[in-house]
Amino acid sequence: MVMVKRMILLFFACILFKSNVVFAQFGLMAGTNYSNLRQQTPRIDTGPQLNFHLGLNYSWHPIEKIPNFSIRADLLLNNKGYRQILNDGHRQVRFNAMGFAPMLRYQIAKTTGLHSGLEFNYFFDGNTVGSSEVFRQSERAVFLGIDLLNHRSVSFYIRGVFGISPLLNYVDFNPLDASIKGEFSDFFSTTVLFGIQFSIQDEKKRN
Amino acid sequence: MFAFCVACDDFIPDPIEPRLPFYGGLGRNEAGAILNGEFFINNPTPAKLGRGSQPPQILIFGSDSLVLEFSIRTRDFNQNNKIKIRLDQLDAQDWTSMTQGFGKAFRLTDPKIKVKIVDANDFLEENVYLGIDAVPGQITVKLLPNEKIVFGTFGFRAENAAGNTIQVSLGRFDYEFMDF
Numbered sequence: 001m002v003m004v005k006r007m008i009l010l011f012f013a014c015i016l017f018k019s020n021v022v023f024a025q026f027g028l029m030a031g032t033n034y035s036n037l038r039q040q041t042p043r044i045d046t047g048p049q050l051n052f053h054l055g056l057n058y059s060w061h062p063i064e065k066i067p068n069f070s071i072r073a074d075l076l077l078n079n080k081g082y083r084q085i086l087n088d089g090h091r092q093v094r095f096n097a098m099g100f101a102p103m104l105r106y107q108i109a110k111t112t113g114l115h116s117g118l119e120f121n122y123f124f125d126g127n128t129v130g131s132s133e134v135f136r137q138s139e140r141a142v143f144l145g146i147d148l149l150n151h152r153s154v155s156f157y158i159r160g161v162f163g164i165s166p167l168l169n170y171v172d173f174n175p176l177d178a179s180i181k182g183e184f185s186d187f188f189s190t191t192v193l194f195g196i197q198f199s200i201q202d203e204k205k206r207n
Numbered sequence: 208m209f210a211f212c213v214a215c216d217d218f219i220p221d222p223i224e225p226r227l228p229f230y231g232g233l234g235r236n237e238a239g240a241i242l243n244g245e246f247f248i249n250n251p252t253p254a255k256l257g258r259g260s261q262p263p264q265i266l267i268f269g270s271d272s273l274v275l276e277f278s279i280r281t282r283d284f285n286q287n288n289k290i291k292i293r294l295d296q297l298d299a300q301d302w303t304s305m306t307q308g309f310g311k312a313f314r315l316t317d318p319k320i321k322v323k324i325v326d327a328n329d330f331l332e333e334n335v336y337l338g339i340d341a342v343p344g345q346i347t348v349k350l351l352p353n354e355k356i357v358f359g360t361f362g363f364r365a366e367n368a369a370g371n372t373i374q375v376s377l378g379r380f381d382y383e384f385m386d387f
Contacts, residue, residue: 043223044222044223084225086225086226091220091225093222133229133231133233134219134221134222134229134231135222168222170222170223171230171231171309172223173230173347173360173362173377174362175241175362175376175377176343176344176362176374176376177343177344177345177362177363178344178345178346178347178360178361178362178363178376178377178378179312179345179347179360179362180309180310180312180347180360182309187222
Protein backbone atom coordinates (compact mmCIF):
# COMPACT_ATOMS: atom_id res chain seq x y z
CA MET A 1 0.00 0.00 0.00
CA VAL A 2 2.84 2.39 0.84
CA MET A 3 4.37 1.67 -2.56
CA VAL A 4 1.07 2.44 -4.30
CA LYS A 5 0.78 5.75 -2.43
CA ARG A 6 4.33 6.65 -3.42
CA MET A 7 3.66 5.82 -7.05
CA ILE A 8 0.49 7.95 -7.07
CA LEU A 9 2.29 10.87 -5.43
CA LEU A 10 5.16 10.56 -7.88
CA PHE A 11 2.77 10.52 -10.80
CA PHE A 12 0.90 13.62 -9.70
CA ALA A 13 4.17 15.37 -8.86
CA CYS A 14 5.23 14.74 -12.45
CA ILE A 15 1.96 16.23 -13.67
CA LEU A 16 2.34 19.35 -11.52
CA PHE A 17 5.86 20.02 -12.71
CA LYS A 18 5.22 19.30 -16.33
CA SER A 19 5.38 22.29 -18.64
CA ASN A 20 3.55 20.93 -21.69
CA VAL A 21 0.48 19.83 -19.75
CA VAL A 22 -1.53 21.25 -22.65
CA PHE A 23 -1.02 17.92 -24.40
CA ALA A 24 -2.71 16.02 -21.63
CA GLN A 25 -6.16 14.67 -21.15
CA PHE A 26 -8.42 13.23 -18.49
CA GLY A 27 -10.65 10.29 -19.07
CA LEU A 28 -13.35 8.33 -17.37
CA MET A 29 -13.54 4.61 -17.87
CA ALA A 30 -15.97 1.87 -16.98
CA GLY A 31 -16.64 -1.65 -18.04
CA THR A 32 -16.83 -5.26 -17.22
CA ASN A 33 -14.14 -7.80 -16.58
CA TYR A 34 -13.72 -11.52 -16.48
CA SER A 35 -11.40 -12.67 -13.77
CA ASN A 36 -10.04 -16.02 -12.75
CA LEU A 37 -7.04 -17.61 -11.07
CA ARG A 38 -3.77 -19.04 -12.27
CA GLN A 39 -2.16 -21.60 -10.02
CA GLN A 40 1.45 -22.74 -9.96
CA THR A 41 0.41 -25.90 -8.11
CA PRO A 42 -3.15 -26.73 -9.09
CA ARG A 43 -5.11 -27.27 -5.89
CA ILE A 44 -8.62 -26.12 -6.69
CA ASP A 45 -10.96 -26.04 -9.66
CA THR A 46 -11.94 -22.53 -10.62
CA GLY A 47 -14.08 -20.80 -13.17
CA PRO A 48 -14.23 -17.20 -14.37
CA GLN A 49 -16.35 -14.62 -12.68
CA LEU A 50 -17.95 -11.60 -14.28
CA ASN A 51 -17.15 -8.37 -12.46
CA PHE A 52 -17.03 -4.66 -13.14
CA HIS A 53 -14.58 -1.80 -12.91
CA LEU A 54 -14.61 1.94 -13.17
CA GLY A 55 -11.96 4.56 -12.96
CA LEU A 56 -10.41 7.75 -14.13
CA ASN A 57 -7.16 8.37 -15.86
CA TYR A 58 -4.76 11.05 -16.89
CA SER A 59 -2.40 10.88 -19.80
CA TRP A 60 0.09 13.15 -21.47
CA HIS A 61 2.53 13.20 -24.34
CA PRO A 62 5.96 13.84 -22.89
CA ILE A 63 7.85 14.01 -26.18
CA GLU A 64 6.49 16.47 -28.69
CA LYS A 65 8.39 14.88 -31.57
CA ILE A 66 6.76 11.52 -30.87
CA PRO A 67 3.09 12.46 -30.58
CA ASN A 68 2.00 8.83 -30.82
CA PHE A 69 3.73 8.02 -27.57
CA SER A 70 2.05 8.88 -24.27
CA ILE A 71 2.22 8.12 -20.57
CA ARG A 72 -0.95 7.40 -18.72
CA ALA A 73 -2.07 6.41 -15.25
CA ASP A 74 -5.38 4.90 -14.22
CA LEU A 75 -7.03 5.02 -10.83
CA LEU A 76 -9.36 2.07 -10.78
CA LEU A 77 -12.06 0.66 -8.60
CA ASN A 78 -11.83 -2.90 -9.66
CA ASN A 79 -13.83 -5.93 -8.71
CA LYS A 80 -11.79 -9.11 -9.12
CA GLY A 81 -12.34 -12.66 -8.05
CA TYR A 82 -13.00 -16.19 -9.11
CA ARG A 83 -15.51 -18.96 -8.78
CA GLN A 84 -14.32 -22.02 -6.91
CA ILE A 85 -16.00 -25.16 -8.21
CA LEU A 86 -16.74 -27.80 -5.59
CA ASN A 87 -18.29 -31.22 -6.06
CA ASP A 88 -21.48 -30.02 -4.36
CA GLY A 89 -21.69 -26.43 -5.55
CA HIS A 90 -19.49 -23.43 -5.96
CA ARG A 91 -18.14 -20.51 -4.02
CA GLN A 92 -17.61 -16.99 -5.28
CA VAL A 93 -14.53 -15.19 -4.05
CA ARG A 94 -14.49 -11.43 -4.48
CA PHE A 95 -11.72 -8.90 -4.03
CA ASN A 96 -12.72 -5.25 -4.29
CA ALA A 97 -9.58 -3.42 -5.22
CA MET A 98 -8.41 0.16 -5.41
CA GLY A 99 -5.81 0.13 -8.13
CA PHE A 100 -3.19 2.42 -9.55
CA ALA A 101 -1.91 1.58 -13.00
CA PRO A 102 0.84 3.63 -14.65
CA MET A 103 1.45 2.68 -18.24
CA LEU A 104 3.06 3.53 -21.58
CA ARG A 105 0.88 3.88 -24.62
CA TYR A 106 1.63 3.98 -28.31
CA GLN A 107 -0.74 4.85 -31.11
CA ILE A 108 -0.01 2.29 -33.84
CA ALA A 109 -2.75 3.52 -36.19
CA LYS A 110 -5.27 6.33 -36.26
CA THR A 111 -7.92 4.21 -34.57
CA THR A 112 -5.76 1.85 -32.56
CA GLY A 113 -3.33 2.15 -29.66
CA LEU A 114 -1.42 -0.28 -27.50
CA HIS A 115 -0.75 0.17 -23.81
CA SER A 116 1.20 -1.74 -21.21
CA GLY A 117 2.17 -1.14 -17.60
CA LEU A 118 1.98 -2.17 -13.99
CA GLU A 119 -1.05 -2.38 -11.75
CA PHE A 120 -0.90 -2.04 -7.97
CA ASN A 121 -4.03 -3.13 -6.17
CA TYR A 122 -5.09 -2.75 -2.59
CA PHE A 123 -7.99 -4.97 -1.54
CA PHE A 124 -10.27 -2.90 0.66
CA ASP A 125 -13.44 -4.95 0.57
CA GLY A 126 -14.93 -8.19 -0.67
CA ASN A 127 -15.84 -11.47 0.89
CA THR A 128 -12.24 -12.23 1.76
CA VAL A 129 -11.87 -9.22 4.04
CA GLY A 130 -11.15 -10.42 7.54
CA SER A 131 -9.20 -13.35 6.23
CA SER A 132 -5.88 -11.57 5.90
CA GLU A 133 -4.36 -14.68 7.48
CA VAL A 134 -4.97 -16.53 4.22
CA PHE A 135 -5.30 -13.84 1.53
CA ARG A 136 -2.91 -10.98 1.00
CA GLN A 137 -4.30 -7.46 1.07
CA SER A 138 -2.47 -6.20 -2.00
CA GLU A 139 -1.38 -7.35 -5.40
CA ARG A 140 0.96 -6.38 -8.20
CA ALA A 141 0.15 -7.15 -11.80
CA VAL A 142 1.33 -6.43 -15.34
CA PHE A 143 -0.97 -5.72 -18.21
CA LEU A 144 -1.17 -5.32 -21.95
CA GLY A 145 -4.09 -3.74 -23.74
CA ILE A 146 -5.45 -2.32 -26.90
CA ASP A 147 -7.42 0.91 -27.39
CA LEU A 148 -9.92 1.11 -30.19
CA LEU A 149 -11.33 4.27 -31.81
CA ASN A 150 -9.31 6.35 -29.39
CA HIS A 151 -9.12 9.23 -31.84
CA ARG A 152 -12.69 9.94 -30.68
CA SER A 153 -13.92 11.18 -27.33
CA VAL A 154 -15.64 7.84 -26.76
CA SER A 155 -13.34 4.88 -27.22
CA PHE A 156 -13.08 1.25 -26.25
CA TYR A 157 -10.38 -0.86 -24.69
CA ILE A 158 -9.49 -4.45 -23.95
CA ARG A 159 -6.84 -5.20 -21.36
CA GLY A 160 -5.34 -8.41 -20.03
CA VAL A 161 -4.05 -8.09 -16.47
CA PHE A 162 -1.83 -10.78 -15.04
CA GLY A 163 -1.08 -10.87 -11.31
CA ILE A 164 2.61 -11.35 -10.56
CA SER A 165 2.33 -11.48 -6.77
CA PRO A 166 0.43 -14.32 -5.09
CA LEU A 167 -2.97 -13.72 -3.54
CA LEU A 168 -2.69 -16.60 -1.13
CA ASN A 169 -0.78 -16.41 2.13
CA TYR A 170 -1.51 -19.80 3.52
CA VAL A 171 -0.20 -22.49 5.80
CA ASP A 172 -0.50 -25.84 4.10
CA PHE A 173 -0.81 -29.14 5.89
CA ASN A 174 -1.07 -32.79 5.07
CA PRO A 175 -4.73 -33.77 4.89
CA LEU A 176 -4.33 -37.14 6.57
CA ASP A 177 -1.91 -36.76 9.44
CA ALA A 178 -2.27 -32.97 9.75
CA SER A 179 1.47 -32.39 9.62
CA ILE A 180 2.21 -28.81 8.64
CA LYS A 181 4.08 -28.50 5.36
CA GLY A 182 4.79 -24.78 5.70
CA GLU A 183 3.93 -21.57 3.95
CA PHE A 184 2.12 -21.91 0.65
CA SER A 185 1.98 -18.86 -1.61
CA ASP A 186 0.04 -19.29 -4.79
CA PHE A 187 -3.05 -18.09 -6.68
CA PHE A 188 -2.37 -15.36 -9.20
CA SER A 189 -5.19 -13.32 -10.64
CA THR A 190 -5.91 -13.11 -14.34
CA THR A 191 -8.35 -10.44 -15.47
CA VAL A 192 -9.56 -9.37 -18.87
CA LEU A 193 -11.15 -5.92 -18.90
CA PHE A 194 -13.55 -4.70 -21.58
CA GLY A 195 -14.57 -1.10 -21.26
CA ILE A 196 -15.53 2.22 -22.64
CA GLN A 197 -13.58 5.39 -22.14
CA PHE A 198 -14.88 8.96 -22.19
CA SER A 199 -12.10 11.42 -22.87
CA ILE A 200 -12.72 14.79 -21.29
CA GLN A 201 -10.07 16.55 -23.35
CA ASP A 202 -8.76 15.38 -26.66
CA GLU A 203 -5.04 16.01 -26.94
CA LYS A 204 -5.13 15.44 -30.67
CA LYS A 205 -7.29 18.52 -31.10
CA ARG A 206 -4.83 20.49 -29.00
CA ASN A 207 -2.03 19.42 -31.27
CA MET B 208 -26.31 -27.52 -3.48
CA PHE B 209 -23.66 -26.40 -1.10
CA ALA B 210 -24.82 -23.17 0.47
CA PHE B 211 -21.84 -21.10 1.29
CA CYS B 212 -22.42 -18.56 3.98
CA VAL B 213 -19.89 -15.85 4.42
CA ALA B 214 -22.11 -12.84 4.89
CA CYS B 215 -24.48 -14.23 7.49
CA ASP B 216 -21.95 -15.24 10.11
CA ASP B 217 -18.33 -14.83 10.96
CA PHE B 218 -17.28 -18.01 9.25
CA ILE B 219 -14.05 -17.45 7.36
CA PRO B 220 -13.53 -20.31 4.94
CA ASP B 221 -10.33 -22.06 4.11
CA PRO B 222 -9.32 -20.90 0.60
CA ILE B 223 -8.46 -24.43 -0.53
CA GLU B 224 -11.30 -26.28 1.21
CA PRO B 225 -13.98 -23.63 1.87
CA ARG B 226 -16.32 -26.07 3.59
CA LEU B 227 -13.95 -25.87 6.55
CA PRO B 228 -12.85 -22.82 8.55
CA PHE B 229 -9.38 -21.52 7.77
CA TYR B 230 -6.39 -22.51 9.87
CA GLY B 231 -5.12 -19.66 11.98
CA GLY B 232 -4.60 -18.33 15.45
CA LEU B 233 -7.14 -15.58 15.96
CA GLY B 234 -9.02 -17.14 18.87
CA ARG B 235 -12.18 -17.44 16.78
CA ASN B 236 -13.42 -20.43 18.80
CA GLU B 237 -13.85 -22.51 15.69
CA ALA B 238 -12.96 -25.98 14.54
CA GLY B 239 -13.55 -28.15 11.52
CA ALA B 240 -12.56 -31.48 10.05
CA ILE B 241 -13.54 -34.14 7.56
CA LEU B 242 -14.78 -37.34 9.22
CA ASN B 243 -15.09 -40.28 6.84
CA GLY B 244 -15.59 -37.86 3.95
CA GLU B 245 -18.25 -35.72 5.71
CA PHE B 246 -17.54 -32.10 6.46
CA PHE B 247 -17.87 -31.10 10.11
CA ILE B 248 -17.68 -27.56 11.40
CA ASN B 249 -17.80 -26.02 14.80
CA ASN B 250 -21.11 -25.68 16.62
CA PRO B 251 -21.15 -21.89 16.51
CA THR B 252 -24.14 -21.04 18.66
CA PRO B 253 -24.86 -23.98 20.92
CA ALA B 254 -27.36 -22.09 23.08
CA LYS B 255 -29.63 -21.35 20.12
CA LEU B 256 -29.42 -24.76 18.57
CA GLY B 257 -30.75 -26.57 21.59
CA ARG B 258 -29.21 -29.80 20.42
CA GLY B 259 -27.48 -30.54 23.68
CA SER B 260 -24.13 -29.43 22.41
CA GLN B 261 -21.77 -27.99 24.94
CA PRO B 262 -19.47 -25.03 24.60
CA PRO B 263 -15.88 -25.96 23.90
CA GLN B 264 -13.54 -26.49 26.75
CA ILE B 265 -9.93 -25.61 26.24
CA LEU B 266 -8.18 -25.94 29.53
CA ILE B 267 -4.64 -25.96 30.73
CA PHE B 268 -4.16 -27.65 34.09
CA GLY B 269 -1.05 -26.63 35.96
CA SER B 270 2.07 -27.18 33.95
CA ASP B 271 1.58 -30.66 32.62
CA SER B 272 -1.88 -31.04 31.02
CA LEU B 273 -3.74 -29.55 28.11
CA VAL B 274 -7.33 -30.52 27.36
CA LEU B 275 -9.05 -29.66 24.08
CA GLU B 276 -12.69 -30.60 23.92
CA PHE B 277 -15.03 -29.25 21.29
CA SER B 278 -18.10 -30.25 19.30
CA ILE B 279 -18.25 -30.34 15.53
CA ARG B 280 -21.31 -31.01 13.43
CA THR B 281 -22.38 -31.50 9.84
CA ARG B 282 -24.00 -28.50 8.15
CA ASP B 283 -27.38 -30.23 8.23
CA PHE B 284 -26.98 -30.82 12.01
CA ASN B 285 -27.64 -34.54 11.56
CA GLN B 286 -24.33 -35.57 13.04
CA ASN B 287 -22.71 -34.02 16.05
CA ASN B 288 -19.42 -35.32 17.37
CA LYS B 289 -17.28 -34.32 20.26
CA ILE B 290 -13.51 -34.34 19.79
CA LYS B 291 -11.57 -34.86 23.00
CA ILE B 292 -7.83 -34.39 22.96
CA ARG B 293 -5.88 -34.73 26.15
CA LEU B 294 -2.17 -34.13 26.51
CA ASP B 295 -0.58 -35.15 29.80
CA GLN B 296 2.90 -35.25 31.30
CA LEU B 297 3.91 -32.20 29.33
CA ASP B 298 7.33 -30.86 30.23
CA ALA B 299 8.88 -27.42 29.88
CA GLN B 300 10.32 -28.29 26.47
CA ASP B 301 6.88 -29.26 25.18
CA TRP B 302 5.40 -25.94 26.29
CA THR B 303 8.28 -24.01 24.73
CA SER B 304 7.93 -25.93 21.47
CA MET B 305 4.22 -25.13 21.43
CA THR B 306 4.98 -21.41 21.34
CA GLN B 307 7.52 -21.61 18.51
CA GLY B 308 7.10 -21.78 14.75
CA PHE B 309 4.02 -23.75 13.77
CA GLY B 310 3.84 -25.28 17.23
CA LYS B 311 4.57 -28.79 18.42
CA ALA B 312 3.41 -31.93 16.65
CA PHE B 313 2.36 -34.79 18.91
CA ARG B 314 2.16 -38.09 17.06
CA LEU B 315 -0.43 -40.55 18.26
CA THR B 316 2.39 -42.95 19.04
CA ASP B 317 3.35 -40.55 21.84
CA PRO B 318 1.97 -41.87 25.17
CA LYS B 319 1.35 -38.29 26.30
CA ILE B 320 -1.61 -37.95 23.96
CA LYS B 321 -5.09 -39.43 24.15
CA VAL B 322 -7.68 -38.73 21.47
CA LYS B 323 -11.33 -39.66 21.54
CA ILE B 324 -14.35 -39.02 19.28
CA VAL B 325 -17.76 -39.32 20.90
CA ASP B 326 -21.17 -39.00 19.30
CA ALA B 327 -22.50 -35.93 21.10
CA ASN B 328 -26.12 -36.98 20.59
CA ASP B 329 -25.75 -40.53 21.76
CA PHE B 330 -23.27 -41.53 24.45
CA LEU B 331 -23.46 -45.28 23.85
CA GLU B 332 -20.21 -47.18 24.26
CA GLU B 333 -20.30 -48.16 20.57
CA ASN B 334 -20.19 -44.47 19.65
CA VAL B 335 -16.90 -43.88 21.39
CA TYR B 336 -13.92 -44.00 19.04
CA LEU B 337 -10.37 -43.93 20.34
CA GLY B 338 -7.47 -42.59 18.29
CA ILE B 339 -5.21 -45.36 17.13
CA ASP B 340 -1.51 -45.12 16.46
CA ALA B 341 -1.33 -47.88 13.84
CA VAL B 342 -1.58 -45.32 11.04
CA PRO B 343 0.07 -41.90 10.86
CA GLY B 344 -1.81 -39.41 12.91
CA GLN B 345 -0.96 -36.37 14.93
CA ILE B 346 -2.11 -33.24 16.67
CA THR B 347 -0.24 -30.00 16.12
CA VAL B 348 -0.63 -27.49 18.93
CA LYS B 349 0.43 -23.88 18.71
CA LEU B 350 0.11 -21.75 21.81
CA LEU B 351 -0.06 -17.94 21.99
CA PRO B 352 0.30 -17.52 25.76
CA ASN B 353 -0.17 -13.74 25.89
CA GLU B 354 -3.30 -13.79 23.76
CA LYS B 355 -4.53 -16.96 25.52
CA ILE B 356 -5.10 -18.64 22.19
CA VAL B 357 -4.42 -22.23 21.27
CA PHE B 358 -4.77 -23.41 17.68
CA GLY B 359 -3.57 -26.24 15.54
CA THR B 360 -4.34 -29.15 13.30
CA PHE B 361 -5.41 -32.74 13.78
CA GLY B 362 -5.61 -35.79 11.59
CA PHE B 363 -5.81 -39.40 12.71
CA ARG B 364 -7.82 -42.59 12.59
CA ALA B 365 -10.05 -43.65 15.46
CA GLU B 366 -11.65 -47.00 16.18
CA ASN B 367 -14.54 -48.15 18.37
CA ALA B 368 -14.83 -51.39 20.35
CA ALA B 369 -16.50 -53.12 17.41
CA GLY B 370 -13.58 -52.29 15.12
CA ASN B 371 -15.36 -49.61 13.08
CA THR B 372 -13.12 -46.72 12.16
CA ILE B 373 -13.41 -42.98 11.56
CA GLN B 374 -10.78 -41.28 9.45
CA VAL B 375 -10.30 -37.68 10.57
CA SER B 376 -8.57 -35.44 8.06
CA LEU B 377 -7.84 -31.74 7.52
CA GLY B 378 -8.77 -31.01 11.13
CA ARG B 379 -8.10 -27.56 12.51
CA PHE B 380 -9.04 -25.71 15.68
CA ASP B 381 -8.64 -22.16 16.97
CA TYR B 382 -9.75 -21.41 20.53
CA GLU B 383 -9.21 -19.12 23.43
CA PHE B 384 -8.16 -21.03 26.51
CA MET B 385 -8.39 -20.83 30.27
CA ASP B 386 -5.59 -21.89 32.53
CA PHE B 387 -5.79 -23.13 36.10
